[in-house]
Amino acid sequence: MNKKSMGYVLGFTLLVCVFFGTAVATVHYSTLDMLRKNEALHRNRLICRAFLLDVEGESPEAYEEAIRRHIVISKVQDGAKQRTVYRRTDPGNEAVGFDFGGMGFWDRINGIVVLTPDLGQIVNIQFFDHKETPGLGARIEETWFTDQFKGLRIDWAKERDKRVIVGPSPDPNARNRVDAITGATQTSMALMAFLNAELDRIRQLEHE
Amino acid sequence: MAASPRQILQNGLWKENPIYRQVLGICSALAVTNLVANTLFMCFGVVFTVTLSNFTVSLLRNYIPIRVRMIVQVLIIASYVMMVDIIIKALAPDIHRFIGPYVGLIITNCIIMGRAEAFASQNKPLPSALDGLACGLGYSMVLLAIALVREPLGFGTLLGYPLPGRELWWHSWTIMVMPPGAFFMLGIATWIARAKVSKA
Numbered sequence: 060m061n062k063k064s065m066g067y068v069l070g071f072t073l074l075v076c077v078f079f080g081t082a083v084a085t086v087h088y089s090t091l092d093m094l095r096k097n098e099a100l101h102r103n104r105l106i107c108r109a110f111l112l113d114v115e116g117e118s119p120e121a122y123e124e125a126i127r128r129h130i131v132i133s134k135v136q137d138g139a140k141q142r143t144v145y146r147r148t149d150p151g152n153e154a155v156g157f158d159f160g161g162m163g164f165w166d167r168i169n170g171i172v173v174l175t176p177d178l179g180q181i182v183n184i185q186f187f188d189h190k191e192t193p194g195l196g197a198r199i200e201e202t203w204f205t206d207q208f209k210g211l212r213i214d215w216a217k218e219r220d221k222r223v224i225v226g227p228s229p230d231p232n233a234r235n236r237v238d239a240i241t242g243a244t245q246t247s248m249a250l251m252a253f254l255n256a257e258l259d260r261i262r263q264l265e266h267e
Numbered sequence: 268m269a270a271s272p273r274q275i276l277q278n279g280l281w282k283e284n285p286i287y288r289q290v291l292g293i294c295s296a297l298a299v300t301n302l303v304a305n306t307l308f309m310c311f312g313v314v315f316t317v318t319l320s321n322f323t324v325s326l327l328r329n330y331i332p333i334r335v336r337m338i339v340q341v342l343i344i345a346s347y348v349m350m351v352d353i354i355i356k357a358l359a360p361d362i363h364r365f366i367g368p369y370v371g372l373i374i375t376n377c378i379i380m381g382r383a384e385a386f387a388s389q390n391k392p393l394p395s396a397l398d399g400l401a402c403g404l405g406y407s408m409v410l411l412a413i414a415l416v417r418e419p420l421g422f423g424t425l426l427g428y429p430l431p432g433r434e435l436w437w438h439s440w441t442i443m444v445m446p447p448g449a450f451f452m453l454g455i456a457t458w459i460a461r462a463k464v465s466k467a
Binding site: 062063067068071072075076079080082083086087090093094097098100101 | 327330331332333334335338339342343346349350353354356357358360
């Protein structure tokens with residue numbers, strides 16, 4: 060057969076595409092169960108971390124048990140979509156958490172924000188997934204960054220997009236401010252914008 | 268005359284080492300070498316991809332139409348990279364969250380495309396697979412050497428385990444965790460390899 064003919068080129072390329080496409084799909088489907096379990100473990104681990112729960116061990120069962128014992132998970136209608144709400148009712152450790160998210164620099168960032176029951180302070184914040192630049196914006200998930208949000212005041216008296224400040228502020232010691240990430244100004248600004256928007260929406264939901 | 272298996276191995280590992288001789292695959296060499304565990308998974312990805320893609324390209328070399336050969340090579344490489352990506356995601360999700368973007372970039376790693384075009388498309392499948400393996404191991408060797416210095420100096424750990432009594436005698440070098448540390452180490456590794464090892 061003439062290898063230069065259009066029919067051969069198209070036929071060969073199609074065959075290679077089908078063969079390798081099938082191979083990739085087979086590997087994907089054979090690991091689907093593991094991927095689901097990994098995703099559930101990742102999510103549960105971050106929920107426990109966000110609520111500052113003590114977990115006995117590192118196993119998936121340990122995280123599931125900690126959540127089952129301390130947190131009640133429910134859904135509330137938020138416009139056209141549903142938002143997941145997490146409530147911790149242990150006396151002295153009451154807190155309420157919400158799934159939140161928004162557009163980062165490259166793609167959507169999703170996470171959980173845990174607040175005191177009066178919504179006055181952030182207890183903790185964790186990020187489930189993002190596609191920010193590795194080494195720069197991706198550092199939002201690092202402990203030094205998320206730890207800054209522990210106990211952070213939400214200044215409800217301020218205008219909507221300045222209630223929590225990520226980055227510079229006229230008052231560097233403001234109790235509603237955290238440091239931005241050096242070299243990731245766009246990610247920091249995006250986080251500040253959607254975190255404030257989501258906090259505003261969360262307050263409306265809690266008061267409805 | 269075709270190279271012997273011994274020569275192919277020597278070339279990939281030492282004489283034509285992809286990192287310090289050909290200066291290829293530097294992006295990932297700089298990006299993932301601050302932790303040994305991340306480096307090991309990246310090396311696994313490159314060795315797996317370059318070996319199998321070389322084997323496959325060689326197997327099909329007499330059938331691939333010349334006009335679309337590079338498209339077909341990229342398709343083969345991309346398929347193997349996607350498989351590696353899925354496997355790492357399933358087996359080591361925490362590591363995948365860190366090196367995931369770089370695993371995807373293996374597709375554009377010059378070492379793999381270079382070996383497919385320069386060696387596999389002109390040689391038989393088994394020598395081609397051996398060439399891929401040797402180049403992958405040569406790449407891994409240099410990356411691991413860099414990671415074995417960067418992680419202890421930068422974090423005070425090795426494979427995540429703290430070095431004994433590190434808080435008593437060691438203050439971590441933050442620069443070793445950051446990209447400049449990788450540049451310094453890569454420069455030193457290249458100098459040592461070129462000045463000492465290659466001459467031997």
